[in-house]
Amino acid sequence: MKKIHKIFDHKWASTLLWIVLIIVAWEIAATVVAANNRSPENILPHLYQILAAVFSTSKVSQGMTAVMVVLTSAKATILRALAGFLLGITAGFFLALVMKLSGLLEKMLFPYLMLIQLIPVLGLAPIILAITGDINSSRVIIAAVLSFYPVATNTLAGFKSVDQDKYDLMYTYAAKQRTIYTKVLIPSAIPYFFTGTKIGAPMAITASILVDTLQGDGGLGCILSQSLRHAMSIYVFWLIVFFSAFVGILSTYLMTWIEALISPEKRGIRKARREYKKSAVSQKVSVCPQISIRRRKAE
Amino acid sequence: MSELQERGIEIQIRDLGVTFQDNAGHDVQALTGVNFDIYKGEFISLLGPSGCGKTTLLRTIADLQEPTEGTVRISGMTPKEIRLQQKFGFVFQQPVLFDWRTVKKNVELPLEIMYQSKEDRSKRADEMLEMVGLKNFSDHFPRQLSGGMQQRVNIARAFGIRPEILLMDEPFSALDEFTKEKLHEDLLRIWRQTNKTIVFVTHNIQEAVFLSDRICVLSPHPGRLSAIVDVDLPRPRTLEMKESPRFTELVYEVRGKFEGGSV
Structure with a gap:
């Protein structure tokens, strides 16, 4: 039992277990589906069939293999998602800043921000399409709208997380309002901002794919609906499902990585750890390192 | 005492009263009728149980x-003027x-706010970290x-x-006894080197006696000054003094000043 606990101390062990469990469940379901349906690949193909589609050389559309179709259209979708995401998080950050600067604006805006979340993205899409008259900018806008909300609320929460002691300290230094923002409030909100982007990034990708399905001019969603209508191999659909799941997860990890890259504290602690490991190996000592991360006692 | 008075008055507190409103809208007197002077370069403690207004008094000075x-005057100026001069x-x-x-x-943060040059900031921070014995930790992060x-x-x-003027609001109350004693000695050493006025808020009688030149004893409901006790232990103070009969006498004397008897 102890041994099992020890294995699961490693994050990858539990990840691996989940992957195995999902594969087993999928295969059981696929076997059941295959036994009871005439065209099981439309409902749930075996994983090896999907894998085979990845490496298949047969052309599904305009001389392109399934993987080529997916990757070409993915480029358009991801670029639009990225554009919308960047737009959304910038707007989200500045709106949080403005709400923090003006308490009145916060009272007026904050309760209604949630409405954006409540409108289903597919309902919003045709309206925005009608307003802009351009499918490309609608895609970007919808991706922006969806990633905007988690960033705005989390960043605002970050601004509000600054405790009174810090304001008092800055007051005793006679610090200017601008200084308080640049030296205290914004750095405090950065981890919260990244929490928002971690939620927003996969949402922007989902939004971009969904809007693709509305009007056909390339993009994952467009190919996805064609594939579902049997205009091309159904395996293109399955490839897109896996591909977008992968990109969504990757986008969140990418945010974590960027955060670690720019956060001085995380960088410093990583460096200290590396050095400690190095010195521990060379000296073969096992003294408690001076780098245990201790949370400040909250009183 | 006379030696202290010769240095001149730094902070003058006259008829000071602070009233808060509680949630129900009733006035609560945190402090009333406080009158005393703080001398230049003095280590003075504000001592009392919770609710006596010692922190409020410190915050009013700041x-x-x-x-x-009433009024607070620091070298003839208002606390606001002194604060804006970043003193x-x-x-x-x-x-x-x-x-x-x-x-x-x-450590450099306030110096950045005061627009000091990068070299000056860095030099000053190194000096200060050396003084508090953290020279080897300058590149660590607080949580480490x-x-x-x-x-x-x-x-x-x-x-x-x-x-x-250094204003300290129960700075050591969350620390264990060993760390506290070490920091007491460090603080007194730094204070001796720099010769600043220190106003130190505490609810610990031993701590106040060990550190201070004088102790302002405050009593609650409403917060007011009940006595000022001179601490005539010689300087520099050593931990052994805590075992001396005079130390015990002073602790006893201070405890007797709390209105309503023992605390």
Whole structure:
């Protein structure tokens, strides 16, 4: 039992277990589906069939293999998602800043921000399409709208997380309002901002794919609906499902990585750890390192 | 005492009263009729149980709190004028460090706000960290330090700006006894080196007796000054003095000043 606990101390062990469990469940379901349906690949193909589609050389559309179709259209979708995401998080950050600067604006805006979340993205899409008259900018806008909300609320929460002691300290230094923002409030909100982007990034990708399905001019969603209508191999659909799941997860990890890259504290602690490991190996000592991360006692 | 008076008065507190409103809208007197002077270069403690207004008094000196009645004058000026001249060093009960800044950058923060050059800041921060014995930790981050070390950083930061007056609000109350004793000695050493006025809030009688030249004893409901006790233990103070009969006498004397008897 102890041994099992020890294995699961490693994050990858539990990840691996989940992957195995999902594969087993999928295969059981696929076997059941295959036994009871005439065209099981439309409902749930075996994983090896999907894998085979990845490496298949047969052309599904305009001389392109399934993987080529997916990757070409993915480029358009991801670029639009990225554009919308960047737009959304910038707007989200500045709106949080403005709400923090003006308490009145916060009272007026904050309760209604949630409405954006409540409108289903597919309902919003045709309206925005009608307003802009351009499918490309609608895609970007919808991706922006969806990633905007988690960033705005989390960043605002970050601004509000600054405790009174810090304001008092800055007051005793006679610090200017601008200084308080640049030296205290914004750095405090950065981890919260990244929490928002971690939620927003996969949402922007989902939004971009969904809007693709509305009007056909390339993009994952467009190919996805064609594939579902049997205009091309159904395996293109399955490839897109896996591909977008992968990109969504990757986008969140990418945010974590960027955060670690720019956060001085995380960088410093990583460096200290590396050095400690190095010195521990060379000296073969096992003294408690001076780098245990201790949370400040909250009183 | 006479030696203290010769140095001149730094802070003058006259008929000071502070009234708050509680949630129900009733007036609560945190402080009333407080009158006393603080001399230049003095180590003075504000001692009392919770609710006696000692922190309110300290915050009023620091311009973090407006007086409802009476006045505070610091070298003839208002607390606000002194604050705007950046002459206060304030040490809070919590270390109030910035997690994303290294220890050294934390000490440099107020110097950045005061537009000091990069070289000056760096030099001053190194000096201060050496003084509090954290020279080897300047590139660490606050969360990598123990509570006692964090409070040292806080003290280094407060002395770093060369304040005229150092205001300390129960800075050691969250620390264990061993760390506290060490920091007491450190604080007295730094104080001797810099010769600043220190106003020190505490609810610990031994701590007040060990550190101070004088102790202002405050009583609650409403918060008021009940006595000022001179501490005539010789300087520099050593931990052995805590075992001396005079120390015990002083602790006993201070305890007797609390209205309503023992605390």
